[in-house]
Amino acid sequence: MTKLAEIKNQVEEEEPPGFTTTRNEVVVEDEEPPGSTAVTAGTAEISEITFLTKNSRENWNDWKWQFRNRITTVEKLSTVIPLSAKEKTQLKLVTTKYPLSVTPYYLSLINVYDPDDPIRKQAIPSFEEITLGNVGFEDPLDERRDSVVPGLVHRYPDRILMVLTDICPMFCRHCTRKREWHNGGWVRTPAEIKTMLDYVRRHKNLRDVILSGGDPLTLSTQRLEDIISKLRQIDHVEIIRIGTRFPVVLPHRIDNELCDMLSKYGPIWLNTQFNHPNEITSESAAACNRLLRAGIPVNNQSVLLRGVNDDVETQIKLCNGLLKIKVRPYYLFQCDEVQGTEHLRTPVETGIKIIDGMRGRTSGLAIPTFVIDLPEGGGKVPLQPNYVLTQTKEELVLRNYQGRFVWYRNPKDKTAPEPTTEAESTNNPFSDSLNIAQRQLQPVRVRNENRSRLRP
DSSP states (O other): OOHHHHHHHTOOOOOOOSOOBOGGGOBOOTTSOOSSOOOOOOOSSOOGGGOOSHHHHHHHTOHHHHHHTOBOSHHHHHTTSOOOHHHHHHHHHHHHHSOOOBOHHHHTTSOTTOTTOHHHHHHSOOTHHHHTTTSSBSSTTOTTTTEEETTEEOOSTTEEEEEOBSOOSSOOTTOTTGGGGGGOSOBOOHHHHHHHHHHHHHOTTOOEEEEESSOGGGSOHHHHHHHHHHHHTSTTOOEEEEEOOHHHHOGGGSOHHHHHHHGGGOSEEEEEOOOSGGGOOHHHHHHHHHHHHTTOOEEEEEEEOTTTSOSHHHHHHHHHHHHHTTOEEEEEEEOOOBTTOGGGOOOHHHHHHHHHHHBTTBOGGGOOEEEEEEGGGTEEEEEOOOOEEEEOSSEEEEEOTTSOEEEEEOOOOTTSOOOOSHHHHHHOTTOGGGSHHHHHHSOSEEEETTEEEEOO
16 A cells, blocks of 8 residues: 555544534534534545545545545644654744644645645745744735724725635635634624625615635535525625635535525626646536536636746646636736735736736636735736837837737827817827827837838
């Protein structure tokens, strides 16, 4: 028997606990996955072939079993991933501040002998989380300021974020809400949910509700349906969105029961987070397919991470792979300024260069929008490579994906009145006075395939 098979057999069967608790000590139904329980070792680079019995194969495909058996201690982790004594000491220090939690399934995607494995970087603590821990902010997006009632973040006029729990199947090392890990596992109480729903009912401008966490799919399907069905009774709520990494880190959660329930309350959109091509597996593809067959479109919101996906080739492979499983690449986020994540953050220009490098090398459908979620609740700002080299009212000089400069005639806007004063002319975004510096720097000759145009 191989070492990996021996490791697999260390994973013990465990009866699910009867209860866990929410904040204010409200008892949650016994079908809820626990917020924190004793766990046992998972494994890496293994498949169902290494299981010796049908019973154990069924356990592996049971999301609740996977959830109960998350790896949450350095000692258990060291039975799967080789760690030196120094590494174990360092990781134990890290986990006193930023805990560890990873599902056996996601752990199985890691190459245990590669310290720079891109899956490992997302799931396994790094000593740099505390050595660089003073860099950044605990709440960089200032969600506390925009929380109108506990758990309800209202930043944009027409949409709102409902934070239902802080429990996740995995603690992503780049998590924006890393600050919540200190608070233990909690689920919003029925009273808190009622307060949130009452706020949504009173504010008729809210047309888009986003369910978030933690991960909202850690709640039972029954509890989720109770919340979603009540949202659907509010006439002005047009769209419900769910933000979850379950399709990536524990795809077995996307079962027929969940999909059948969601299909009753559309339109529902699901946003997930694949960050590397190695996360696209037969299991994750099947989970996304079940959602799509239930009428739930799936978008992907990647996070740009150093050493994980911070190059053009990886992003092209990731986004093309997502299209093959019918998932739309939606956003590529600049990693937020969260304390404990500085080692994973890249310069902003890295993201811009990636988008520039993807353009022309793959379908536009495969190119996500690169965005920064601004500090202090400033909202999302899209960033693109600079394709406009210079412009006036009459013309633009553009750069294409090959790096060629192309002149483009700008049709006259017949509906816009001619400026009558110097001030109006100066405020015109296409005014020559605004572009005098660029005009001095523009190329003398602009070529476009079979034509050339001399510039004054």
